Amino acid sequence: MVSEYASNGHNTERISGDLSPSERFLQELLEPADIQLNGCxxxxxxxxxxxxxxxxxxxxxxxxGESYxxxxxxxxxxxxxxxRVLRARIQDKVKPSRALFHTLKARLLNRQTGQKAWQVGEHHYDLGNKFYGAMLDSRMTYTCGYWKKAETLEQAQEAKLDLICRKLGLQPGMRVLDIGCGWGSLMGYAAEHYGVECVGVTVSREQTAWAQQKYAGLPIEFRLQDYRDIDEQFDRIxxxxxxxxxxxxxxxxxxxxxxxxxxxxxxxxxxTIGTRExxxxxxxxxxxxxxxxxxxxTISQISRAAKGRxxxxxxxxxxxxxxxxxxxxxxxFKAAWPDFRYELGERFYRMWEYYLNACAGSFRAREIQLWQWVLSKEGVEGGYKRVS
Known part of the structure; x- marks a missing residue:
């Protein structure tokens, strides 16, 4: 339920002189980021x-996040x-005990077992194809676009898909595995433009249903399957x-x-998205x-996992x-919100707005990164020719 302070059009403006001791302390923390409480x-x-x-x-x-x-x-x-917050590394100055507990839990426990792997599909990706269709490009590509020469989201996503195909050196007749295929945008593009056959696995039922209908006429197989259960060979992954x-x-x-x-x-x-921490x-x-x-x-974690493999x-x-x-x-999302307002509610709107903008700010601050790794089993003879 949205706070009573937000329900009256935010007419409860307060000036800096009204700040409580906790608010004054928070203001001091935010000063390196040049952020003011109740500023203009x-x-x-x-x-x-x-x-x-x-x-x-x-x-x-x-x-x-919850108070927002x-x-x-x-x-x-x-x-x-x-x-501003992340560029000034304000987060390093606020280390509550719950955050420490969360970090220790991530270190000690396997929170991504085969059974738990399905939770993210049900919680996030199964929100509804209509919702994601309104937010994403026409292929439902829910990953970073490549904006080197692009001017629109549609162009950036197609450029990213083509970049991947060129980096993999796809040729007609190859068999390609897509681990975590989402709504099948990469497989659809690769089959249409490079003449390959594809198998994709996902833990989202909504994604599978949409993709099977979208790409019914192409040599693409969608499987509702955990990646650990795949055991067959492919030319490219x-x-x-x-x-x-x-x-x-x-x-x-x-x-x-x-x-x-x-x-x-x-x-x-x-x-993959990655972090330096x-x-x-x-x-x-x-x-x-x-x-x-x-x-x-992190880069070091991926490198260690790839070592020897x-x-x-x-x-x-x-x-x-x-x-x-x-x-x-x-x-x-904002443009399409009137179509979802009554179904999802104001709290969801604020949650999703917070999520998208927090991530955008994190990438802008270079706190998190987007990496594409190209890997081979024994090394490409004569060296890999880089594509960009």
Whole structure:
């Protein structure tokens, strides 16, 4: 239920002189980011509920996100707010005990077992094809676009799909595995433009139903299956935006699956979001409300998992492009919201707005990255020819 402070059009403006001791402490924390409480700039926080500061100081990321969902505070440009907060590394100054517990849990427990792998499909990806269709491009590509020459979301997503196909050196007649295929955008594009046959696995029933209908006339097989159960060989393997759900306890197993399924002369492209903070676990708010059991890898973690299994042929970082992609999704989401308002409600709107803008700000601050790795089993003879 949205806070009473947000229900009257946010007419409870308060000036800095009215700040409580907790709010004054929060203001001091935010000073390096040049963010003011109840200031007049687009990135300033507008506090409607005096309990917001205590929630943030006690629960960190979780308190910040939940108090926003409840209408306790607002910001005209959330993306700019998060860019400033993360660029100034304010998060390092707020370390609540719950965040520490969450990090330890991620380190010690395997939160991405075969049984738990289905949770993210049910919680996030099965929100509804109509909802995602309104936010994404026409192929329902729910990963970072490639904006090198693109001017629209549609162009950026097609450029990304083509980049992957060219990096893999696809040729007619090849058999391709897509681990975590989503709505099948890569397989559909590859089958249409490169003449390949594809097999894709996903843990989302909604994605599978939509994709099977969309690509009914193409040589594509969609399987509702956990990646650990795949045991057949392919000329090429791609995994786009799925590794974030694997978890550090399973990185080695994931690489073992890819190696056993890849032919000796094949290539494997891994497209994943990553972070520079080793062993940091996942964000508590994001874990609870958006991606259950998700975890962003680091370069060192991926390298260790690939060690002895693959040769790293190429590593490409275009994380800044995810900022543009997320802002395009945010624009589409806001434009389509009247169609979903009564079904999903105001709290969902604030949650999703927070999610998209927080991620955009994180990529803009370069706190998180987008990597494409090209891997081979024994090394490409004569060297891999880089594609961009």
């Amino acid at each position: 700039r687009p990135w300033d926080m507008q506090i409607h509920d005096p309990a917001v500061a205590d929630a943030i100081l006690a629960r960190g990321s979780l308190g910040l 969902m409840e209408g306790g505070w607002d910001c005209q440009r959330l993306d700019q707010f998060f860019h 791609a995994s786009v935006g799925m590794f974030e759900h694997v978890g550090r306890k399973n990185y080695g197993t994931y690489m073992d699956v890819a190696r056993r399924c890849l032919k000796d002369d094949g290539l494997f492209l891994l497209h 080793d062993a940091s676990g996942s964000d508590p708010w994001m874990d609870r409300y958006i991606f259950p059991n998700g975890e962003l890898p 693959f040769v790293v042929e190429d590593l490409h970082n275009f994380g800044a492009d995810y900022d543009k992609t997320l802002m395009a999704w945010q624009e589409n």
